[in-house]
Amino acid sequence: MKNFFYFVIIMVFIGVGIGVYQQIMKKTKNFKRLECHKQTTTFERIFFEEPTVNTAIEQLEAKNYEIISRIEFSKIMDSNLKGKLTVAELDEMLVDTISSYTKDESKANDKKTVIDYYLYENDKADSNKKNENAKKYAGYLMFDFKYNDKLVYKIQTDYMNQDGSDISQRIDCAIHSFTSINKGQ
Numbered sequence: 001m002k003n004f005f006y007f008v009i010i011m012v013f014i015g016v017g018i019g020v021y022q023q024i025m026k027k028t029k030n031f032k033r034l035e036c037h038k039q040t041t042t043f044e045r046i047f048f049e050e051p052t053v054n055t056a057i058e059q060l061e062a063k064n065y066e067i068i069s070r071i072e073f074s075k076i077m078d079s080n081l082k083g084k085l086t087v088a089e090l091d092e093m094l095v096d097t098i099s100s101y102t103k104d105e106s107k108a109n110d111k112k113t114v115i116d117y118y119l120y121e122n123d124k125a126d127s128n129k130k131n132e133n134a135k136k137y138a139g140y141l142m143f144d145f146k147y148n149d150k151l152v153y154k155i156q157t158d159y160m161n162q163d164g165s166d167i168s169q170r171i172d173c174a175i176h177s178f179t180s181i182n183k184g185q
Contacts, residue, residue, distance in 0.1 A: 136160075
């Protein structure tokens with residue numbers, strides 16, 4: 001009887017522990033750090049290796065960065081962006097956005113922040129799509145921010161308009177997200 005009582009107590013503690021863990025994970029999974037993250041599906045990952053993250057932000061703000069970019073147009077369905085948007089135009093949107101976040105160029109050093117990003121156009125005719133939700137967005141932007149050959153920040157954010165008219169807004173969200181790390185936002 002005594003062993004049964006201990007068994008019940010242990011099972012109650014385990015049940016409570018699992019419940020608490022699930023509630024904590026539910027909150028962190030859906031946590032959106034900035035208002036722009038709530039507008040479309042946005043995932044981010046911050047790699048807190050100091051001083052790399054802050055130095056990468058500082059170099060971006062000092063206009064000391066390099067861009068690596070590409071566009072992956074839809075292959076099965078007719079592309080809504082091919083012939084309407086080029087990599088050069090996409091890079092121009094990015095440079096224009098970054099210019100509103102730049103500050104003191106005197107802090108530039110010999111190492112640049114590398115912004116490696118691409119635009120993916122959602123191929124809604126792809127039969128491998130898991131469900132109807134996978135067909136709701138027009139595409140996404142994936143950004144990797146690197147400094148000193150280390151990945152310091154990664155963000156993926158969906159754009160919703162088929163014509164790509166909200167792409168510049170999503171680029172701004174990505175840059176704002178990166179530059180706001182460690183600034184209480």
